[in-house]
Amino acid sequence: MTAQVEFRGLRRVFGKTVALDGLDLTIEPGQFVALLGPSGCGKTTALRCVAGFERPDSGAVLVDGEDITNVPANKRDAGMVFQSYSLFPNLNARDNVAFGLRVRKVPVATRRAKAGELLELVGLPAHADRFPHELSGGQQQRVALARALALEPRVLLLDEPLSALDAKVRVSLREEIRRLQLDLGITTIFVTHDQEEALSIADRVAVLRDGRLEQCGPPAEVYDRPATPFVAEFVGTMNHLAGHVSGDKVTVLGQLLPIDGAAPGAAQVDVLIRPEAVQVTPADDGRAEVLAASFRGASVRLRLALAGGEVLADVPGHEAARLGPGTRVTVRLVERPVLVAERTVTAPAPQSVDADAV
Incomplete structure (x- = not known):
């Protein structure tokens, strides 16, 4: 349930805007890596290239050495959690979590049991029958996280999942995400522009600027020994x-x-x-x-x-x-x-x- 992810010379251009400019980065199995940088630095584009929602103009995305650049998104074995939750408003929490299993035609009893286990894992067993509008923002994001884990992906992708939450909930949920990631041992890529978030929960922090990697290393190294003046300015x-x-x-x-x-x-x-x-x-x-x-x-x-x-x-x-x-x-x-x-x-x-x- 874990995999190595590699960005190899990734380039993506939108009109005159270069979102990724030869990005090279390797994420080892089971690592939690935060992609950190200012708006427009390419971090979300990189994440979407792994998910299959963007196709690079050149370069490749590899998972365990296999080139998945042209593999459809639904065949990539990656779970993604979006900033906006993206829950189905007409489905309760249990059915939202089980949606992917339903698409895969998993038997009803099996998918209900799996959804129940995951809601237990994210601390919402008593909220299974509640609809999204009956849940707080933090609870909705927990449901979205459980849904991403339901298909047991090898790679978990988190696109600024905490940015819409208030400060106290953000801290609580980011610690919960880290706990789950450690318990499951799943390779995780976390996109954020919040340096405190990145430094507090990631194994490694990859700082991006204008589509290129400025530095990647353990949080203490990036903070104490920034490789470039840009990293020094952006982090802290x-x-x-x-x-x-x-x-x-x-x-x-x-x-x-x-x-x-x-x-x-x-x-x-x-x-x-x-x-x-x-x-x-x-x-x-x-x-x-x-x-x-x-x-x-x-x-x-x-x-x-x-x-x-x-x-x-x-x-x-x-x-x-x-x-x-x-x-x-x-x-x-x-x-x-x-x-x-x-x-x-x-x-x-x-x-x-x-x-x-x-």
């Missing part, structure tokens, strides 16, 4: 600090830090720093000032003013009481390799700081 929040390159190191905020990856040819660069890598200490003679503090649960995000601009810093919640607006502070960066990019005049002003401002 980044400060842009002006730096000066010397050899394989860069001077930023008066500190000399190693460069992560190859050093650029330009001497003046943007240094990309996560807010949690900015260390803040109250000091009467500090050259930075706290402008604002935003509560974020376990941490507080500070907006700091330095001589050349502003910078964001995340500090533990218990330290925030002594770092209120107006507090003078010193700023240091965590000693670790940093990602740099060629300096641009269009770098976001609120997060751009001159190299000599300490």
Whole structure:
């Protein structure tokens, strides 16, 4: 009930828009991979190519080494859950789940029993006789998930299935989806533009941009060691600090830090720093000032003013009481390799700081 999925040089063009531009990606059996990226990056098109709803202009989709590019959608052994639920309004939950089994002419007793098992699996055994309009959004999405699993597909495809739900339900259901995926061991491809969603539940996160793969790796690797400036910007929040390159190191905020990856040819660069890598200490003679503090649960995000601009810093919640607006502070960066990019005049002003401002 699990399979390897491979995108091999996948290209798909709609008019003048290139949705996929030579996408190469391999998803191992039983893995949960999130396709992450901004609108228009090609993630849903890639998913639809696996499902058989889109046919690439070139390249191939392989499942366990078999080219299924030209196989009809109903022969692909893939289950898909859509953003819009797509339940039949005239069928109750049990019959919605059993619909695919009915199409395959599975005996009534067998399909009712299977539907009951799946509703139990998604936590809705008491809702079997309810119609879609009698279910909440989260419950409808659970029914849609059970329906996708009814035919025991080798690949489960999830196209932003949580985007229409409120925040609390989203968190609960994404954890439920992950639990089911681990229990069943099914290869799963999850499309989302929500970085928190991708990082919290996927085995690997594939970041797409303009139809190409920018990086694919475990969530911690994508976050902590982004392969490109685009990944660094898209996954999480980044400060842009002006730096000066010397050899394989860069001077930023008066500190000399190693460069992560190859050093650029330009001497003046943007240094990309996560807010949690900015260390803040109250000091009467500090050259930075706290402008604002935003509560974020376990941490507080500070907006700091330095001589050349502003910078964001995340500090533990218990330290925030002594770092209120107006507090003078010193700023240091965590000693670790940093990602740099060629300096641009269009770098976001609120997060751009001159190299000599300490």
